[in-house]
Amino acid sequence: MVAALAGVSRSTVSRVVNSSPKVTQDAIVAVTRAIEELGYVPNRAARSLASRRTLTIALVIPENTARFFADPYFSSVIQGIATQLSPTEYTLTLLIASEADPEKTRRYLQAGNVDGAIILSHHTDDLSYAQLAHTLPIVFGGRPTGDEAGDAYVVDVDNVDAARTATQYLIDHGRTRLATIAGPQNMAPGIDRLQGWRDAARGAGLDVGVVEAGDFSPAGGAEAMRRILSRGVAIDGLFVASAQMASGALTALREAGLGVPGDVAITTIDDDYFSQNAMPPLTTVEQPTSLQGATLADTLVRLIAGEHVQRVTIVPTTLIERESV
C-alpha cells in the first residue's frame, strides 16, 4: 500500500493523512506523493471505527416540516449548510424525522452514527431534541420553543425585530389602520413576528386588534386575508409574516377590488420568489437564509471540535424597499 511506496510505516501514513504535527517534512512529501500516485483514498468506515468519530453530520428535518419543503427557505438553508461543509471532511446526512416514530430518529442520533446534528426546526415539539443536546453536539436552526431551549445552540434571525422593522415601515409611510397576517402560533417565527408587529403598532399608539393567523402557505395567507376583510374594518396597512402568505393575501385583496399599495400597503418577511415576483413586488425584510445555513454548519463543526462558540447567533436581516408601500 501507500506505506510501502513511501518507505514508511502505516502509522506515519496515518499521521500524514491526519496532518499530525509530529512528522518530518520529508515523510510528508514522500507519503503525499505516494498517495497521489496510488490514488489512495482512506476508507471512511475504518477511520470511523478506529477513531471513534464518524465525520458525519445529520441534518434533521421534522416530518411536518418536510411538508413545508417547497418553502424556498429550507432549500436555501440546506444549500448554505452543504456548501459550508463541502470543503471540510464532514459529510451531510439528511434525516427526515418521522412523527409516527420519533424514537427512531433519536436512537439514530444517540447511537453514535453522527458527530453532531443540525435541527431545522419550525415546530414546538422539536424541543424533544433539546435533551439530546446533552449527549451530542446539536445546533438548532431557528429557536426551538419551550423551556429547555435556554441552553441550546441556536442560529436564528431576530424575528421580533424583523417584524418590528417591517411594521414600522408601514407606520413611517403614514399608514395608521394596521392589520397583520400572523404565522402559526405554535412556531417561534410565528410567535415572534406577531410580537414584533404588536410592539411597533403599540409604540405608535395604533390598534393591534386586527390579527389573523395563517400557516405560512399562500393558501393560508389568502384565507386569513379574507377573514380580515370580512371583519368590515377598513385597513390601510398590512404586515404579513411570510412572503408566501403575502402572495396569497394579494390574491384575496385583488378579489376584493383593493389596490396595493393604493388602498392597502403591505410589508412582509423573506426575499424570495414570492416577494420578488408578486404584483406589485413586495417591500420585505430579508433573512440571509444561505448564510444562516453556513453559520449553522460552521457553529456545529466548531462545537464538535471542542471550540467555545456562542450559544445564540443572530444573523442580520435587511429591509428591501419595493413597490408594495
Next chain:
Amino acid sequence: MVAALAGVSRSTVSRVVNSSPKVTQDAIVAVTRAIEELGYVPNRAARSLASRRTLTIALVIPENTARFFADPYFSSVIQGIATQLSPTEYTLTLLIASEADPEKTRRYLQAGNVDGAIILSHHTDDLSYAQLAHTLPIVFGGRPTGDEAGDAYVVDVDNVDAARTATQYLIDHGRTRLATIAGPQNMAPGIDRLQGWRDAARGAGLDVGVVEAGDFSPAGGAEAMRRILSRGVAIDGLFVASAQMASGALTALREAGLGVPGDVAITTIDDDYFSQNAMPPLTTVEQPTSLQGATLADTLVRLIAGEHVQRVTIVPTTLIERESV
C-alpha cells in the same frame, strides 16, 4: 453485551440483526429481547467495515444545479427520495458537486464511501458521472444528455410528450398562432420540451418559428416573453417550458396590455406554486416530483441489491386544466 444476555454467541446476534434465515425462533426472541433491554444499536462503521457495504446512498447535486435549489422541483424530489429511504437501512448523504473540483466528488464516490448514488441532473456535463456507473450503482434523475447516457439508469418524465400534450391543448382550443418559451438548450428538459412543442405544432400544420429560450426562472421567462412580443408577430397561444418562466411571462404580457386567456392562451409544465397561484391559474402538465424521487430511491436500492431493474423508468404526467386557456 447482547450475546451474553441472550445466552448466545455474537454471531447469532449478528444473524438476528441481519435477519438471516438460519436462526431458530427461540434465538430470535431471546436476542430481540436482549437488544430491547440493553437499547443496543449496532455501530454503523463496524458493520460497514466488516460487511464492505456502507448502507449509504449519495445524492449528488451539481453545483450549478444547486443554484436552482429554490426550484420547488428539487425540494420535492429530495423529499420523495428521503421519504422512500427512511424505512430502509440506507442513509442519504447530500453531496454538492463542486464545479471547480469535479474530481473531488468523483473520488468520493469511487472511494467506496457509498453503496450507490442518485444524480440529480440538469446539465449537459453531468455526463461525466455516466462513466462512474461502471464502478458504482448510479441512477439519474432526469435524462443526462450526451452519448454515453444510453446505458444509464434513469428515472424521468417524458418531456417531449408532456410538451406535446400541453401544446396540443392549445391547438385543440382553437389557437393557431403559437409561440413557445423554451428552456435552456443544454439541458435535457429544455431540449425535449421544445421538441414536443415542435412536434405538436408541426402536426397541426402551424408555424414553429416563434421560439425564445429562458433559463427556467421567472425573470428569464419575462425577458423571453418581451423578446417574443418585440418581434411584432401576433400570437394567440403560448407554451412555456416551465411554470416559473410562465409566471414571468404573465408579468410581461400584463405590461404589454395583453389578456390571458383572452388575447393569449397559455399552457406550461409543473404543478407548483407558480402555476397554481398565477393570475390566472395556469393549465399545466404536472410531473409527479415526489414520486420521481421515491422511484429514484427505489430503483437504486434494487440495483444495489442486485435485482434486475429496467434502465429507464418514465413516471406519468397529468394534464391539469385551469384558466389560462
Next chain:
DNA sequence: GTGAAAGCGCTAACAC
C-alpha cells in the same frame, strides 16, 4: 519523529 502492536465492533467463512 517513527514503527510495532493492539484493537475499534462488527460480519463472514468455517467447522461443528
Next chain:
DNA sequence: GTGTTAGCGCTTTCAC
C-alpha cells in the same frame, strides 16, 4: 442452526 476464528482498514498508545 450455532459457535469459533479471522479479519475489514484504519488510528492510537507505547516503546524506541
